[in-house]
Amino acid sequence: MYRPKIMNKWDAVLKICIALLCIPSTLYAGEIDLSGSRLFVSPSIKSPVKETIIRVLQEEVRKRTDIHLGITDGWSGSPVIALALSSDGVLNGKPLPEKTRLSLQAESFSVVVEEDNSHPIVWLIGADERGVLFATGHLLRTSLLADKQILFDSSNAIQSAPEYPVRGHQLGYRNTANSYDAWTKEQYEQYIRELVIFGTNCIETIPFDNTPSPHMKLSKEEMNRHISTICKNYGIDYWVWTPANVDLSDESLFRTEVKKHSDYYRECPHLSHVFVPGGDPGDNHPRYVMPFLKAIAAELEKYHPRAGVWVSLQGFSDEQIDYFYHYLETENPDWLRGVVSGPGSPPLSDTRYRLPKKYMHRHYADITHTVRCLYPTLRWDQAFALTLGREPVNPQPFYYAGLHDRYAPFTDGFLTYSDGAHDDLNKFIWSRKGWSMEEDATGITEQYVRFFFGTKPDDRVADAILGLERNWDGPIEANGGIEMTFLRWQQFEEAYPRLQNDWRWQMLLLRAYYDTYTKRRKLYEQGLEQEANKLLGQAPEMGAAKAMKLALEKVNEADLVNIAPSLRKKIDGYCDALYHSIGLQTSVEKYQASGAERGCVLDFVDYPLNNRWWLSDQFEKIGQMETEAEKLSALEVIAGWENPGKGSYYDNISNISQSPRVKTTVYDATDVAWWDRGKSRKRLSTQLFQNFPQLLYEDLDPKARYLIRIAGYGDALLRVDGERISPTLYNKELEEFKEFPIDRRFFQDGKLEVSFDEPEESHLNWRQYSKVCDIWLIKIY
Structure with a gap:
């Protein structure tokens, strides 16, 4: 009679061990601790890239974790980060993971995690040397690198190839x-x-x-x-x-x-x-x-x-x-x-x-x-x-x-x-x-923050960076996010003193302070000009000379009172820190920048945000006029420049906060002039322009009479509802006027569409092209 052989316990253990050895390495799931890992480097990776990859891994990890990644030629005893080419096949007795043996395009790579003898192996496998380099970059960007700690989430294992060469x-x-x-x-x-x-x-x-x-x-x-x-x-x-x-x-x-x-x-x-x-x-x-x-x-x-x-x-x-x-x-x-x-x-x-x-x-x-x-x-x-x-x-x-x-x-x-x-x-x-x-964009910004700053994820520094971008979207006056973003950066400034010498961190803080300082200054200085215009409106009662004196004193209060001195001091400090950390030259005089247009934000931080320079020059000219009537007439134009009266409209063509009827957006980048090395004394609206703007007026009075007035430079070949209009006044110099009476038939529906033909100026440099800076639709009666 057949009797089955009874195994002793050691026979059973032996069979289990043999069976386990026959099971291939398995994919590792979850967060992996690579803090004690060593590097296994394929001899197939060519020099000098091989040495560079090793140095990049070791140096970038050490500066963030104080961990030194040593080199190994074996697979046991600790976690391993293995650098290999997809063509290697087998390294020191261990086959590459099956999924990476495919023929891959240039620069592509795989990051694969396996468990071997209770220790994880993170494979960085490239189709070529660049592929291994970019796999290394992926590991560094997606790992949590902190003091004495390297954590890699296996969900970040990836097979990837570039879309553009x-x-x-x-x-x-x-x-x-x-x-x-x-x-x-x-x-x-x-x-x-x-x-x-x-x-x-x-x-x-x-x-x-x-x-x-x-x-x-x-x-x-x-x-x-x-x-x-x-x-x-x-x-x-x-x-x-x-x-x-x-x-x-x-x-x-x-x-x-x-x-x-x-x-x-x-x-x-x-x-x-x-x-x-x-x-x-x-x-x-x-x-x-x-x-x-x-x-x-x-x-x-x-x-x-x-x-x-x-x-x-x-x-x-x-x-x-x-x-x-x-x-x-x-x-x-x-x-x-x-x-x-x-x-x-x-x-x-x-x-x-x-x-x-x-x-x-x-x-x-x-x-x-x-x-x-x-x-x-x-x-x-x-x-x-x-x-x-x-x-x-x-x-x-x-x-x-x-x-x-x-x-x-x-x-x-x-x-x-x-x-x-x-x-x-x-x-x-x-x-x-x-x-x-x-x-x-959000995900890339988060990688940027993780790699360069190592801030706490819950602090959402990436969102604060995106807030800086939103600071630039639209009129300052309507952007409440500027102050909220600034508050967040002030909190970061205090929470992360270790980053105070990091030039990237310094740049972001500089922007947060600069944006907020500029917003507060603009609101303050524009308010002063509004008060000055009210004083000019009283010129017939008080006399031209007194009105000009009081108005100029009012706008010049901006030079006497700094609305945010603590912010201004911080801007100075971060500009100086950036010069010493990364060589950023934010001033011609102080930091020897090659030119005022080359990033010299410190030289323009207090550039007037009202028209006090222009008003000073205009008042000097007006003061030389022969009669009081002439002076009062000139002051009336200035006082009502941005407020032409009930039923009339004004647009500062390229000023996002003063151009509600302008429908065109400037893509040719000629919308902000660069005169007198950026320190022009022209009216602020004159320094912004479009070459061929389009505007739409609605809710007009069909029984009224309207006049279109234009300030700019050169020609203004006006069309209304597609029809070319002839002027009755046509001055071509800056801040002089062109005037076009508009027939009632154009606005019987309560609307006007305004556009401009392109003059023949191909023989001129683009800086000499005709410009439109200000447009008024003036209701005559």
Whole structure:
């Protein structure tokens, strides 16, 4: 009779152990403690990128946690962070997770968590060296890194590939940059590292700008070689922006320029792409630009055979654009890699549709400027435009995420235009959006906060940053969020003293103080002007001289009483701190900025937000008039400038708080003038304008008589309801008037639509184009 064999307990244990060994490693769920982990690095990862990845992981973890990640060649005894290529297959007896053995596109990666012998393994697996680098960035961005603690949530395990192959930023070491020119080698590497951690794969510099800077610690040649070497060590692309500022039709100058390029290529340790803008700067016809590009491409191939040459059509006329495309059609050059679209280029969609598919297309997006630029800040209050100017600290995550998504489908990616550290968050928004359009501005901002600040999640610092963006949306007077956002930043300032020396934290606090100071100052100073206008309205009773004296004293109270001195002191303090922490030059005199337009917010922090300078000049002219009647007439115009009377309307064309009937939004960035180095004494409304505004008036009196009055410069080719109207008064100088009587037949329905034809001014610089600053619809009776 058969009797089953009875196992002793040790036989049973042995069989269970054998069975467990046959079970593959399982996916680990939940939060993983990597505080005691070590690094296992595949020998397949090539140098120097391998050493760079190890250094990035070790240094970034240590500075946040005080934990040193050692190197191991085994799998047992502690948690392991394993760096590998998808082609590795098996590492030291352990197979890579099955799901990562697929053929992956360039730069893609997988982050997989396994449990092995009761210890987790976090796999950072790339399709190539860049893929491992970006997997490392994902781990750093999504982990909780605190004192003596590394926590990674397994829900952040991911398999990811970039949507766009070009994701970069221009970091030109030159005098016009408001901070880069003060950086050390170490600061440049740290900044490039941080951009790479967020998905950046290329950096562009400007090697041929010879303008000296008092801030430079190294020669431009040495720093540009250093940046090239950094890009080589990180395995990312190195671009150069090299405008041709000479007359290429001159054969001697042509050869000299080619030699300059050749000499640079020979000395450059690592070079991936050369970008020559067709214009801005440069003024050469493509019949000379294209042979020049062909010549430098031949030189480039000698030293960097895999590098590409790019060109932009910036500043090209229609004839020049047609010439360029005809050249591509007939010559079909293989030496040209692609076309760049930047300020002054044809629309990105037009370029992509006309460009043969063999050529790539790159966006040269301006994320650094707020006015007089490719993408001006929309709905910006005049007070901010006149004080913060063109290069303030400008975190605008939603605005720039939207711009990226709008234009990205027409491109192979971007390399943004930046002129300093002030646009820092915008770079990280674009880097992540270039990796995945599915990422949103809020989520990217939260990654930014987690990685750079390590603040408590419940403090919602990301929301406070988004609040700074909302500060700039619409009229200051109607934006109650400015004070609420300021209160939140004051609380953070007190709660996080450890961040007081962090330059990113300093920039955000500077903006919170500056915005609030400007709001309080505008409300105060505009109130003074309203009181002054009431005094001018009493001029017939008290006399012109006395009215002007009292009105000027009233508006000048703004110079005698600072409405928020504690905020003003903080602004000074943060500007000084930023100069010493990151080299941010917020003043020409104090910090030797290259120009007042280059981020000098400290020089304009107290720029008048009422018309006291203009009134002083006007009163001086009025005082010289011969008769009292003339003086009273002039004062009547000033007193009623913004209040033309019952039934009449006034619009300050580009002032968001004083243009309710204006239906157009300025996209060409010429809406804020730059006169007298930003310290113009013109009326504030004169410094804002549109070239061809459109307005809609409603609820008009069909039995009345109306007159349209316009102040601006040059021509104003007025149309009402689509019909051209003739003027009875037509002065072309600033702050002089044009007047157009309006026939009753246009407003019998109670409405008027106003528009303007474009005068022929193609022979002029855009700064000389005709402008419309103020419009009145005046009810005569």
